[in-house]
Amino acid sequence: xxxxxxxxxxxxxxxxxxxxxxxxxxxxxxxxxxxxxxxxxxxxxxxxxxxxxxxxxxxxxxxxxxxxxxxxxxxxxxxxxxxxxxxxxxxxxxxxxxxxxxxxxxxxxxxxxxx
Amino acid sequence: xxxxxxxxxxxxxxxxxxxxxxxxxxxxxxxxxxxxxxxxxxxxxxxxxxxxxxxxxxxxxxxxxxxxxxxxxxxxxxxxxxxxxxxxxxxxxxxxxxxxxxxxxxxxxxxxxx
Numbered sequence: 001x002x003x004x005x006x007x008x009x010x011x012x013x014x015x016x017x018x019x020x021x022x023x024x025x026x027x028x029x030x031x032x033x034x035x036x037x038x039x040x041x042x043x044x045x046x047x048x049x050x051x052x053x054x055x056x057x058x059x060x061x062x063x064x065x066x067x068x069x070x071x072x073x074x075x076x077x078x079x080x081x082x083x084x085x086x087x088x089x090x091x092x093x094x095x096x097x098x099x100x101x102x103x104x105x106x107x108x109x110x111x112x113x114x115x
Numbered sequence: 116x117x118x119x120x121x122x123x124x125x126x127x128x129x130x131x132x133x134x135x136x137x138x139x140x141x142x143x144x145x146x147x148x149x150x151x152x153x154x155x156x157x158x159x160x161x162x163x164x165x166x167x168x169x170x171x172x173x174x175x176x177x178x179x180x181x182x183x184x185x186x187x188x189x190x191x192x193x194x195x196x197x198x199x200x201x202x203x204x205x206x207x208x209x210x211x212x213x214x215x216x217x218x219x220x221x222x223x224x225x226x227x228x229x
Contacts, residue, residue: 045220100170101148105158
């Protein structure tokens with residue numbers, strides 16, 4: 001079984017500053033993928049970034065980057081130059097590569113960007 | 116390219132009734148997954164369909180069922196609704212499944228059971 005832990009229920013960040021959202025995971029599967037999603041108050045889950053367990057480099061997508069430390073089983077999301085529109089819930093999720101599209105989600109972190 | 120479309124956006128039902136939710140995946144996507152989101156339990160996997168076949172099923176009672184049509188559109192059905200079924204139901208689609216495949220979600224259907 002997989003488990004995802006997001007230890008920060010809520011965070012504040014000043015506009016234009018960088019912020020790191022923590023995610024640790026536990027799995028016995030050797031091959032897996034890690035995801036981050038953003039959920040604004042509208043409810044839609046917006047895909048942000050993906051990291052494969054065998055990817056040699058950390059994933060980046062625009063202002064989003066994933067700090068992947070496999071030995072520590074952590075996959076922290078870094079948002080650079082925060083914007084007011086970044087205020088939302090952020091979810092880390094994991095999927096073993098032999099489990100179809102069955103994601104296990106963490107409890108989420110609510111990020112609030114201050115002007 | 117249109118995203119994942121879920122209908123209806125909001126639904127109010129009473130205990131004991133049944134409900135059907137619909138999901139149209141991104142054009143070309145063959146995998147559709149369903150998730151339930153509640154404040155208490157968070158996001159939980161319900162089931163996944165790929166090319167009209169159920170591939171995986173989460174730990175939910177048999178009152179929760181689904182199907183996928185030949186055009187990849189999917190429906191999920193909840194029979195004999197209970198108060199605890201009140202939740203946001205999210206649908207996700209992807210081209211295939213496996214390594215490197217990204218999932219894209221819809222805006223969800225907010226179900227309230229009274």
